[in-house]
Amino acid sequence: MTSPCPLCTASDEEILYLSDLYRVIFVNDPDWPGFCRVILNDHMSEMTDLTMEDRSAIMRAVYATELILRDLLHPDKINLASLGNVVPHIHWHVIPRWKNDSHFPDPIWASPKRPWSNKPAVDQQEIANRLKASLG
Numbered sequence: 001m002t003s004p005c006p007l008c009t010a011s012d013e014e015i016l017y018l019s020d021l022y023r024v025i026f027v028n029d030p031d032w033p034g035f036c037r038v039i040l041n042d043h044m045s046e047m048t049d050l051t052m053e054d055r056s057a058i059m060r061a062v063y064a065t066e067l068i069l070r071d072l073l074h075p076d077k078i079n080l081a082s083l084g085n086v087v088p089h090i091h092w093h094v095i096p097r098w099k100n101d102s103h104f105p106d107p108i109w110a111s112p113k114r115p116w117s118n119k120p121a122v123d124q125q126e127i128a129n130r131l132k133a134s135l136g
């Protein structure tokens with residue numbers, strides 16, 4: 001028996017940008033300011049399940065999100081991750097990272113190393129505006 005896919009059934013996402021192929025959402029996790037996710041609208045498991053055109057379109061959205069987060073938040077690093085071990089539905093994590101965040105240099109899914117200091121404020125609407133300007 002398979003449980004329903006949480007990305008196919010999600011109803012409470014904070015969508016920043018929506019296209020026919022994918023959506024960009026604001027994860028809105030207070031521990032990870034600026035964390036966004038690019039999610040394929042259809043349920044497919046691997047990037048190589050997609051046509052070359054659709055792969056390119058997804059990555060264009062990932063890179064646009066990365067650039068916007070860099071420009072607005074000036075992180076020390078951007079983490080891009082596509083795992084899908086738990087939810088095998090194509091999605092890319094776009095995660096701004098700072099040397100003073102609670103886990104740096106480990107991945108956000110590791111154990112914390114220290115408390116956060118100087119957590120940046122994030123303007124969710126500005127990210128949405130810039131995604132629209134960048135992706136059309």
Ligand SMILES: [Zn+2]
Binds near residue numbers: 043
């Ligand atoms: Zn799904």
